[in-house]
Amino acid sequence: MIDDKECTHVHASSGPNLDGIRSFIGYALRRAQLCVFDDLIQALEEVGLRPAYFSVLFVVSENPGLNQSEVSTALGIQRTNFVTMVDHLEAQGLIVRQPAKKDRRSHALHLTSKGTAVFNRARDIQSEHEMRLIEKLGPGGREQLLPLLWRIAED
Amino acid sequence: MIDDKECTHVHASSGPNLDGIRSFIGYALRRAQLCVFDDLIQALEEVGLRPAYFSVLFVVSENPGLNQSEVSTALGIQRTNFVTMVDHLEAQGLIVRQPAKKDRRSHALHLTSKGTAVFNRARDIQSEHEMRLIEKLGPGGREQLLPLLWRIAED
Numbered sequence: 001m002i003d004d005k006e007c008t009h010v011h012a013s014s015g016p017n018l019d020g021i022r023s024f025i026g027y028a029l030r031r032a033q034l035c036v037f038d039d040l041i042q043a044l045e046e047v048g049l050r051p052a053y054f055s056v057l058f059v060v061s062e063n064p065g066l067n068q069s070e071v072s073t074a075l076g077i078q079r080t081n082f083v084t085m086v087d088h089l090e091a092q093g094l095i096v097r098q099p100a101k102k103d104r105r106s107h108a109l110h111l112t113s114k115g116t117a118v119f120n121r122a123r124d125i126q127s128e129h130e131m132r133l134i135e136k137l138g139p140g141g142r143e144q145l146l147p148l149l150w151r152i153a154e155d
Numbered sequence: 156m157i158d159d160k161e162c163t164h165v166h167a168s169s170g171p172n173l174d175g176i177r178s179f180i181g182y183a184l185r186r187a188q189l190c191v192f193d194d195l196i197q198a199l200e201e202v203g204l205r206p207a208y209f210s211v212l213f214v215v216s217e218n219p220g221l222n223q224s225e226v227s228t229a230l231g232i233q234r235t236n237f238v239t240m241v242d243h244l245e246a247q248g249l250i251v252r253q254p255a256k257k258d259r260r261s262h263a264l265h266l267t268s269k270g271t272a273v274f275n276r277a278r279d280i281q282s283e284h285e286m287r288l289i290e291k292l293g294p295g296g297r298e299q300l301l302p303l304l305w306r307i308a309e310d
Contacts, residue, residue, distance in 0.1 A: 016218045016229045021210060024281070025288045026191040028301055030206075031231060031308040033188045036181040051185075055176060063171045074171045076186060126179070133180045133307065141303055146183055148300045151292055153186040 025152075036133065043129050047122045048092075052077070054126065056085060057119045060095065060109045067106040068097070094118055180307075195284050202277045203247075207232070209281065211240060212274045215250065215264045222261040223252070249273055 021027050040051050049057070052075075059071050066074075072082035086109065089095040094115035097107040111119060134142050176182050195206050204212070207230075214226050221229075227237035241264065244250040249270035252262040266274060289297050 016214060016221050016225055018214065018217075018229055020217055021213050021230075022305070023301065024285060025292075025297060025300065026188075026195055026206065026284070027210060028304040028308065029184065029188045029191055032304040033181075033184045034231070035308050036184055040181055051181065055182060058176050059171060059173065062173075062175055066171050070171055074173055075176075076189070129181070130179060137180075137303060137306055141306065142180060144299055145180065145303045146178065148292060148296055148303075149183040149187040150177070151296065152288065153183065153190050 029152075039132065040126070040129050043125045044122060046125065047118050049118070049122055053085060053089060054119075054122050056082075056089065057094065057111065057115065057122065061111055061116070061119055064110050065098075065101070065108045067100045067103070067108050069106065071109060089115070184307075191288065194287065195281070198280045198284050199277060201280065202273050204273070204277055208240060208244060209274075209277050211237075211244065212249065212266065212270065212277065216266055216271070216274055219265050220253075220256070220263045222255045222258070222263050224261065226264060244270070 037051060040054075044051065044054060055075055056071065059074055060066065063071075068082065068086060069079065072079055075082075077085070086095060086097065086107075090097060093112055096110050096112055098110060100106040100108040137145060192206060195209075199206065199209060210230055211226065214229055215221065218226075223237065223241060224234065227234055230237075232240070241250060241252065241262075245252060248267055251265050251267055253265060255261040255263040292300060
């Protein structure tokens, strides 16, 4: 039998040294982002939405009538990819494109009533997900984290 | 002419409302992670490495002789994807697989001399990238950010 101390020691010395890589901001960000998305992807499966689609519905819900390019710019999604996403949401009956008031050649986005219903359920799911993260971060963690992330994300 | 104040007001009221989505931890994480990776991907192009490959070389360099499954577990990369990555690094002459001492059926990973040279240059590039991020975060930012990210990334 190996006593606890030795066992711990063996374990510690034989395990890989990851101190260096874990101190890299990009690596830590990516690992955290993957964990968060794993949780959200799984939670949103109930309503058949991927996180990026949820974010589109969210922005359209908060800003009905915004045109396609305004939404894609706001979300930082490339125009071509965004058109495909809107096609998909339209085919599912969640969103409609209407001629924009200001410029009738551009497309204003609106939720349909089905879109609103799906979004409302997704919003609750996302709130529960957010609560899990807030709990993991501990008191004041979210308030510390968000401004740091936006400092990185903004030029 | 519209005076400054009105112009600002028009701009503020006509721009999309993104306060809600910007307060979501997952959304902020993803936007920050994409910015960081954009910068790192571009910087590492000089040595022909993607960030994930750099992280493999980094862990192998710090832990020569570690076996494949230990490296993939450490980095949270799925086994199948990881084997493809090691194939690629081996084909480029950066890494070699050798029979592991403990278990000769498993593969221990080592950098080749070419791998060491490429990695050393990549390490400098990554350090400069890290300095840019530290500067963006401001005094004490990195020290605040890292523990919060690992709180999320670990169970």
